[in-house]
Amino acid sequence: MDEIYRSQFRLPYPLYEQLKASADANHRSVNAELVARLEESLVSDSFDDSEYFTSLPGSTTRYPTDRGAGALERDLRDVRQQLHALTKLVRDRLPSVDHPEHPDFEPSTKK
Incomplete structure (x- = not known):
C-alpha cells in the first residue's frame, strides 16, 4: 500500500x-x-450473485439458477481454500509484527 x-x-x-x-x-x-x-x-x-440466483420479472423472490446454490457453496469453498493458501504464503514471508520491517510495526513506548 x-x-x-x-x-x-x-x-x-x-x-x-x-x-x-x-x-x-x-x-x-x-x-x-x-x-x-x-x-x-x-x-x-x-x-454479484446473478450467476447463482435470479428473480422472476416483478418479483423479489430469488430462485437458484441452473448453477444453483450447490455451485455457490463449491465456489466459495474453493475461494476460501485459495485465500487460506495465500494468507499462509504472505504470513510466512512477512516479518513478525514485532520486527521493524513489518508494515504494522509500532515501536514500544514502554520503559
Whole structure:
C-alpha cells in the first residue's frame, strides 16, 4: 500500500476485545485484522450473485439458477481454500509484527 490514511477510531471496549482476540487467532495485528475485515465486508457488499440466483420479472423472490446454490457453496469453498493458501504464503514471508520491517510495526513506548 503506497498511500495510508491514518485515523483514530473509538470502539466500545468489548468490541475491541473481540477484534483483538480475532487478530491474535489470525496471527496479525489489530490494525491488520480491522483492515482485513473492512476489505472483506466491502467486497461482499459488491458481490454479484446473478450467476447463482435470479428473480422472476416483478418479483423479489430469488430462485437458484441452473448453477444453483450447490455451485455457490463449491465456489466459495474453493475461494476460501485459495485465500487460506495465500494468507499462509504472505504470513510466512512477512516479518513478525514485532520486527521493524513489518508494515504494522509500532515501536514500544514502554520503559
